Amino acid sequence: xxxxxxxxxxxxxYSGAANVRPHAFDPLLQPELFRGVLTxxxxxxxxxLVVLSIPVVLAVIFIAVFGLVTLGLGWLLFWxxxxxxxxxxxxxxxxCLGGPHSxxxxxxxxxxxxxxxxxxxGYFVLGAMHAVLFWISLSILTPLVLLVGLHDSRRRxxxxxxxGTVVVNNSxxxxxxxxxxxx
Numbered sequence: 714x715x716x717x718x719x720x721x722x723x724x725x726x727y728s729g730a731a732n733v734r735p736h737a738f739d740p741l742l743q744p745e746l747f748r749g750v751l752t753x754x755x756x757x758x759x760x761x762l763v764v765l766s767i768p769v770v771l772a773v774i775f776i777a778v779f780g781l782v783t784l785g786l787g788w789l790l791f792w793x794x795x796x797x798x799x800x801x802x803x804x805x806x807x808x809c810l811g812g813p814h815s816x817x818x819x820x821x822x823x824x825x826x827x828x829x830x831x832x833x834x835g836y837f838v839l840g841a842m843h844a845v846l847f848w849i850s851l852s853i854l855t856p857l858v859l860l861v862g863l864h865d866s867r868r869r870x871x872x873x874x875x876x877g878t879v880v881v882n883n884s885x886x887x888x889x890x891x892x893x894x895x896x
Contacts, residue, residue, distance in 0.1 A: 737832030760819030810840025846872035
């Protein structure tokens, strides 16, 4: 008796095309999901940059004042600013993109949402990796980082393609119900 791997075993080891999920967001059927996404992402990035920098600036001011009070001894804490900034950014992106809104504060203001290519919301590790790959691609391709998005039908950037994520207009995906008119 011969078994080809599909029959009674359920094909658990078979990874054919039947197991591949389709893309949840089609730019041909739903172009409104991707309209203006790149521009909104730029402004969301700037908002997130302000949100990330406020605690860092406050920490630097505290260390400077603490150094004055301790006659320069407190200034030895300045070496902690860089690692703390990286940890703070990873926690911020991981918690925000892995949270219930799947968006950072800047993305929420600009009404954007991060989703996997098959439509699932983000999670902490995906959010942290999204930030790491974004900052690496921004460091290497600074002026050209948005060019990839201009040529992609889903307006994904390089780190989105690598991670299998897509950023969509949240208001189009989840329309807000209009209140009933009372006459």
